[in-house]
Amino acid sequence: MNISDEVLAEYDELVSVRRHFHANPELSFAEYETSKFIAEKLREIGVSDVKEGIAKTGVVGYVRCSGGDYAREGVRKVVVALRADMDALPLQETNDVPYKSKRDGVMHACGHDLHCSALLTTAKLLVKSTDTFNCDVKLIFQPAEEGQNGAGVMIAEGVLEDVDAIYGIHVWSEGRVGEVMVSDGPVMASCDRFDISVRGKGGHAAAPHQTVDAIVSAANIVTNLQTIVSRNVAPTEAGVVTCGTINGGYNFNIIAEEVKISGTTRAFQPEIRDKIKERIRAICTCCASMGGGEAQVEFSQGMPPTVNRYPSSVLCVKRAAACVVGEENITKQLTMGAEDFSRFLDLKQGCFFFVGCAMEGEFRPHHKSVFDADERAMLVQVEMFLKVVRDLGNVVIH
Numbered sequence: 001m002n003i004s005d006e007v008l009a010e011y012d013e014l015v016s017v018r019r020h021f022h023a024n025p026e027l028s029f030a031e032y033e034t035s036k037f038i039a040e041k042l043r044e045i046g047v048s049d050v051k052e053g054i055a056k057t058g059v060v061g062y063v064r065c066s067g068g069d070y071a072r073e074g075v076r077k078v079v080v081a082l083r084a085d086m087d088a089l090p091l092q093e094t095n096d097v098p099y100k101s102k103r104d105g106v107m108h109a110c111g112h113d114l115h116c117s118a119l120l121t122t123a124k125l126l127v128k129s130t131d132t133f134n135c136d137v138k139l140i141f142q143p144a145e146e147g148q149n150g151a152g153v154m155i156a157e158g159v160l161e162d163v164d165a166i167y168g169i170h171v172w173s174e175g176r177v178g179e180v181m182v183s184d185g186p187v188m189a190s191c192d193r194f195d196i197s198v199r200g201k202g203g204h205a206a207a208p209h210q211t212v213d214a215i216v217s218a219a220n221i222v223t224n225l226q227t228i229v230s231r232n233v234a235p236t237e238a239g240v241v242t243c244g245t246i247n248g249g250y251n252f253n254i255i256a257e258e259v260k261i262s263g264t265t266r267a268f269q270p271e272i273r274d275k276i277k278e279r280i281r282a283i284c285t286c287c288a289s290m291g292g293g294e295a296q297v298e299f300s301q302g303m304p305p306t307v308n309r310y311p312s313s314v315l316c317v318k319r320a321a322a323c324v325v326g327e328e329n330i331t332k333q334l335t336m337g338a339e340d341f342s343r344f345l346d347l348k349q350g351c352f353f354f355v356g357c358a359m360e361g362e363f364r365p366h367h368k369s370v371f372d373a374d375e376r377a378m379l380v381q382v383e384m385f386l387k388v389v390r391d392l393g394n395v396v397i398h
Helices: 013-025 031-044 112-127 150-158 216-227 227-232 270-289 311-324 341-345 377-394
Strands: 049-052 060-065 079-085 136-141 165-176 184-186 192-197 240-250 257-267 294-303 306-308 351-357
Touching: 013 136, 013 165, 013 216, 013 257, 031 049, 031 060, 031 112, 060 112, 079 341, 079 351, 079 377, 112 165, 112 377, 136 150, 136 165, 150 341, 165 240, 165 311, 165 377, 184 351, 192 216, 192 270, 216 227, 216 240, 216 257, 216 306, 227 240, 227 270, 240 270, 257 270, 257 306, 306 341, 306 351, 311 351, 311 377, 341 351, 351 377
Parallel strands: 079 136, 079 165, 165 351
Antiparallel strands: 049 060, 060 136, 184 306, 192 257, 192 294, 240 257
């Protein structure tokens, strides 16, 4: 990896701050101590216009450039945003490390602790070198990425109003340190929730002919939902239908009159997203009526797909990655995971990409109680952000 001396000199601080965040995780929209710590650090390093309380616990600030010629009449400074998410997950950590979570049932199991530490260090180095870039940099520390639409709330409160482009990085546990994953087009899927209520007629287990067994209907529904992707989505496309919960029944000798099922659907294309919903409704109605019962389906619209729509923004990231890790270490990553960074990219140009963080030995995937990361990944994150910002003077922003 080609990590500059200015970034290497910050490694101990990067690790220290990351471990502070990791040991003190907070859930979505409750990142009070995290945001206070971030705001204090930003003011300490000289970031201007630091504002707290955006989208309840979000923090923003600016690093104003001194490079370029913006004195000419009619020339406006371009504003480029860099984003880090702050929230943790409701999960009990099982790692035995000195920086283990101090909060029962709450854990940084997705890498947001690394994101925040890396963006703070990026801000520090940009403040020290305002003559090396030609845009103002808006730092966005976002709450509630984990399924709570923190990005959407920040947007509603005006966080993008002065922004021309936005960039985001996510560490990736399936990629090795020194690997940067950037792709044109879709990079993460949409994420919607469904809730199904199957109703029948309860009764004695010894007299099934007098009942309408909701469990049998629900079982048929679960089985048939698995045909949607295999038989309604083209083999060259992608989709996911997952049932995450199923609950029903009272006792071993009572036929259940109601069963509830919940799950999620994922897709990259809007038409596939809609097709999956259409087929879920049809299957539920059919399977329930075959058994003499009925089914109700409700959908909760979640995140849209995360799509890198602007080739110039992707080119900027690829160019930075070639300098930091070498072209041979630039790969692509397409995942059915979802990200509310999609909300930002629906409105502004920019790019969302991944940085490998896999540790040696045991695989430690995201959203698992043993998640952890090779902290050298933060060096790559900081170097990538710095190079992207410093290169933007050579890339068209529409």
